[in-house]
Amino acid sequence: MVAMLAVVAIISAAPPMVAPSAPELPHEYVDTTPVKSAGRTIHLSAGDNLQAALNAGNLGDVITLEPGATFTGPFTLPAKSGAGWLVIRTATPDSILSPHGIERVTPEMAPLMARLVAPSGAVMSLAPAAHHYRLIGLELSPAPATYLYHLIAPAREPVVDEDQPHHIIVERCYLHGDPVQGTRRAVALNGRHLAVIHSHLSDFKEAGADSQALAGWSGSGPIRIVDNYLEGSAENVLFGGADPTIPDLVPSDIEIRGNTFAKNPRWNPDGGRSDGSHWTAKNLFELKNARRVLIEGNLFEQYWGTAIVITPRNQNGRAPWSTVEDVVIRRNWLRQVWAVLLISGFDEYHPSRPTARIAFEDNLATDLLESGDPNPKTILMVNGPEDISVRHNTLLTTPKLRSSYLYLANSQVKKGSAFLFTDNIVHMGFYGLGATNPGLGPDAGSLLNGHFQSWSFERNVLINTRGLPTAVYPPTQLWASSLEAVGFRDLARGDFGLAPQSRYRRSPVEAGDPGVDFQALLAALGRYGVGDPRSARGAR
Numbered sequence: 001m002v003a004m005l006a007v008v009a010i011i012s013a014a015p016p017m018v019a020p021s022a023p024e025l026p027h028e029y030v031d032t033t034p035v036k037s038a039g040r041t042i043h044l045s046a047g048d049n050l051q052a053a054l055n056a057g058n059l060g061d062v063i064t065l066e067p068g069a070t071f072t073g074p075f076t077l078p079a080k081s082g083a084g085w086l087v088i089r090t091a092t093p094d095s096i097l098s099p100h101g102i103e104r105v106t107p108e109m110a111p112l113m114a115r116l117v118a119p120s121g122a123v124m125s126l127a128p129a130a131h132h133y134r135l136i137g138l139e140l141s142p143a144p145a146t147y148l149y150h151l152i153a154p155a156r157e158p159v160v161d162e163d164q165p166h167h168i169i170v171e172r173c174y175l176h177g178d179p180v181q182g183t184r185r186a187v188a189l190n191g192r193h194l195a196v197i198h199s200h201l202s203d204f205k206e207a208g209a210d211s212q213a214l215a216g217w218s219g220s221g222p223i224r225i226v227d228n229y230l231e232g233s234a235e236n237v238l239f240g241g242a243d244p245t246i247p248d249l250v251p252s253d254i255e256i257r258g259n260t261f262a263k264n265p266r267w268n269p270d271g272g273r274s275d276g277s278h279w280t281a282k283n284l285f286e287l288k289n290a291r292r293v294l295i296e297g298n299l300f301e302q303y304w305g306t307a308i309v310i311t312p313r314n315q316n317g318r319a320p321w322s323t324v325e326d327v328v329i330r331r332n333w334l335r336q337v338w339a340v341l342l343i344s345g346f347d348e349y350h351p352s353r354p355t356a357r358i359a360f361e362d363n364l365a366t367d368l369l370e371s372g373d374p375n376p377k378t379i380l381m382v383n384g385p386e387d388i389s390v391r392h393n394t395l396l397t398t399p400k401l402r403s404s405y406l407y408l409a410n411s412q413v414k415k416g417s418a419f420l421f422t423d424n425i426v427h428m429g430f431y432g433l434g435a436t437n438p439g440l441g442p443d444a445g446s447l448l449n450g451h452f453q454s455w456s457f458e459r460n461v462l463i464n465t466r467g468l469p470t471a472v473y474p475p476t477q478l479w480a481s482s483l484e485a486v487g488f489r490d491l492a493r494g495d496f497g498l499a500p501q502s503r504y505r506r507s508p509v510e511a512g513d514p515g516v517d518f519q520a521l522l523a524a525l526g527r528y529g530v531g532d533p534r535s536a537r538g539a540r
Contacts, residue, residue, distance in 0.1 A: 018454040020387035020418040023326040023357040026253035026292045030195045030224035032169055034102075035085050035134075037062045043091065044071070050116075051075050059132055060084030064091040065114030072143065074121035076155060077168075079129040085167075089136035090114045097137045097172060104198045104227050104529050105172045110139050113174060119143040125155040126165040126191070134169045139176075140186075147181040153188035157218045157245040164219060164246075165191035170199055175213075177203040182211065182279065185232070189216030189239075189251075195224035198529070205233035205267065205279040210241065217242040217289065222253035227529035229260045233279035236261045240288025240312075243319040250323060252291040258528020261285060262302040281305065284337070288313035289322040295329045297524035299533050304369060306339040310358060310385075314350035323353035331516075331524035333533050334365040338376045340395065345383035345411075354414075355385040364496055364516045365395045377407040378429065384411040384451065389420040394496050394515040396427045396463075396483070403429030409436045411451040419452040425461040425486060425504075425515035432468045443472040461486060461504050461514045478504055478514070489518075494534045 039060030042053050046069035053063050054075060059082040065071065067090050080086065090097070092112045097105070116123050116138055123140045126133075135152075142148040152175075158164040168191060177183030182205040187196055194216075201213040212232040214225060216239050230236045239251045261284040284300050286309040287293060300307040308329065314322040334340050340363075345355050365378065378397045381388065397405045405426045434440070438450035448455040461478045463486065464470065470479060480486045487502025489495040497518035498505050506513050522532060 017456045018416070018418050020389045020420050021357050023328050023359050024292050025328060026222060026255055026294055028222045028253045029255055030193050030222050032171070032195050032197055032224060032226075037087060038084055045069060054078065054088070057086050058082055059086050062087040062089065064089060065138070067092045067112050067114060070115045070117060073116060073118040073123055074125060075116065075118070075123065076125045076127055077130045077133050078127045079131065085132045085134050087134045087136060088138070090138055092137055102172070102198055104229065105137070105174055105200055107174055107176070107200060107202070110174055113137055113139040115139040115141070117141055117143045118148065119146050120148075122148065122150040122153045124152045126153065126168065127155050128158065128163040128165075130165045130168070132167045134171060135173055136171045137173065139174045141176050142178045142181070142183055144178070145181060146178055147183060149184045150188050151175050151183065151186045154190050157190060159245050161220065161246060165194075167193045169195045169197070171195075171197050173199045175199065175201045177205060179203055182206045184209070185212045185215050187214050189214055189223050190219035192220055193222060194219065195226070196228055197224065197226045198228070200229045202229065202231040203264070204231065207278045207280060210234035210238070210280060210282065212236060212238045215239070215241065216251050218244045218246060218249065219251055220246070220249055221251050223251065223255070225254070225256045225259060227258040229262070231262055231264060233263065233267055234282045235286045236263075236284050238286045238288070239290040239293075240322065241286075241315055243314070243316045244289070248321050250289055250291045250321065254290060254293040256293065256295045257297050258525070258530050259298045260530060261298060261300045261307075265302055268304050283307065283309045285309070286311070287324045287327065288315065289319070290324050290327070292326045293328070295327070296331050297528055297530065298332045299525065299530045300332060300334040301336045301533075303337045305337070306342050307334050307337045308340065309342045310355060311342070311344035312347050312352040312355055314347050314352045317350040320351040321353060322347065323355070325353070325356045327358045328361075329359065329363065330361045331521045332363045333521065333525060334363065335367040335533065336369060338369050339380065340365045340378050342380045343382075343385045343388065345385040348383060357387045358385060359389045359391075360393065361389065361391045362516050362521065363393045364518070364521055365393070366494070366496070368396065368398045370398050370401060375402045375404075377434075378403065378405045380407050380409070382409045382411075384414060384417060386414060386417045388418075390424065391420060392423045392512065392514070392516060394425045397429035401430060404431045404434040405429050407434045408447070408451045411438070413451065413453055417452050418454040419448065420456050422456055422458045422460065423511060423514045425463070427463040427483070428466070428468055430466065444474065459514060
């Protein structure tokens with residue numbers, strides 16, 4: 001049973017506020033600027049030997065493949081000396097492949113692409129220390145009716161830094177699993193200076209094991225994931241999940257911008273449109289071992305579970321350095337999910353470093369699903385994560401289930417732990433604020449004192465459609481009786497900025513309006529390719 005805050009006359013005072021330490025942004029970003037070839041152009045038609053061309057090609061060369069031709073591997077990208085990039089691409093001109101400039105490809109463009117398949121192994125294996133390869137405009141998949149572990153992956157996991165593949169870019173490619181047999185993942189991001197951009201990754205699924213569009217656990221980074229459609233049945237994107245083969249390695253400096261994360265609705269056994277599948281499903285995005293991660297301008301949608309999960313995992317007990325720290329999640333739109341965010345403070349099964357410095361800011365959550373989990377928590381925090389900031393979000397929890405907009409559990413108050421929950425617009429749902437171990441106490445202040453050494457819970461607009469007690473909250477909260485009472489610009493058309501006449505607008509000298517900056521959100525979504533999620537293009 002989820003408890004509810006009781007009405008009392010005295011509010012427990014907040015301790016002197018020590019602001020959460022701000023997360024660090026990535027120290028280094030992957031450069032994906034297009035390059036001009038200074039070497040030969042090697043053209044291959046159907047039936048030609050692609051592996052021989054890969055072996056003979058030099059950095060600086062371009063290998064072009066006949067559009068519509070199928071090349072059967074597996075293939076290996078060897079380590080080469082020299083300067084420049086070895087480009088492997090379809091011969092389709094950029095003016096046809098990307099008629100409006102560099103943009104995300106779709107499955108409908110497959111006839112314009114050369115197809116690379118394999119009946120075993122990986123379609124493309126990266127030799128130890130392979131570097132400076134760029135794959136452009138290719139379709140990669142298993143051979144028909146074949147299950148593969150990877151489409152692109154290191155030939156063996158690196159055990160020293162020098163073995164890591166590096167400077168590998170997958171650009172404007174269509175990668176997909178077998179529709180019947182499934183495929184574990186598209187790309188194993190175990191290396192340095194890796195990027196997947198402007199691509200479509202779909203149908204990665206497996207029963208009884210985790211599958212992903214993208215996953216990395218033994219690569220140091222930096223990594224760039226920008227402007228892709230990403231579909232995987234367990235986690236669409238995962239960092240961690242297996243112990244690194246390089247001691248003390250934490251995947252770091254990860255940029256994730258402008259992507260669409262979605263599950264195939266046919267995988268939902270409760271959705272009425274199921275294909276009878278039994279594919280393992282967990283979340284849309286998960287961090288188990290990662291540092292300095294920027295998640296910005298993405299659309300997370302169509303999942304009957306939690307969208308984003310942050311939980312350090314020393315997965316097999318041999319990596320006690322595992323951590324999740326310095327994560328910025330900002331200007332993302334989350335819709336048609338059960339729950340938005342889960343943050344765990346540590347691995348309760350094996351030793352790990354703590355979760356620390358997580359900022360969840362300027363995000364929008366709408367159209368949350370009303371089926372599945374009978375007690376959904378919009379934001380759930382367990383095991384006492386450190387230095388958490390939740391600011392300027394608009395989170396419209398469904399009130400029809402036994403829902404809570406914020407739930408805290410199993411915390412151990414640590415010296416210096418700080419929590420900020422300010423300037424949000426939040427639908428309180430069925431129960432509002434909840435907690436266990438320690439439980440609620442008499443009021444919100446007592447609850448937060450039991451979970452953090454320092455906290456601030458200020459200036460939030462709380463949408464209270466069920467008449468939940470208000471006196472238990474710190475007095476600086478603002479209250480609305482309905483969504484309509486908030487004064488959004490155009491609720492019916494999905495414009496969640498505050499209208500000029502909204503009573504919750506603030507003067508220019510104050511800290512900005514409560515809730516998401518809706519125009520800044522749309523700008524972030526459009527900058528890298530998602531577009532406006534209310535349009536057909538944004539929903540693709």
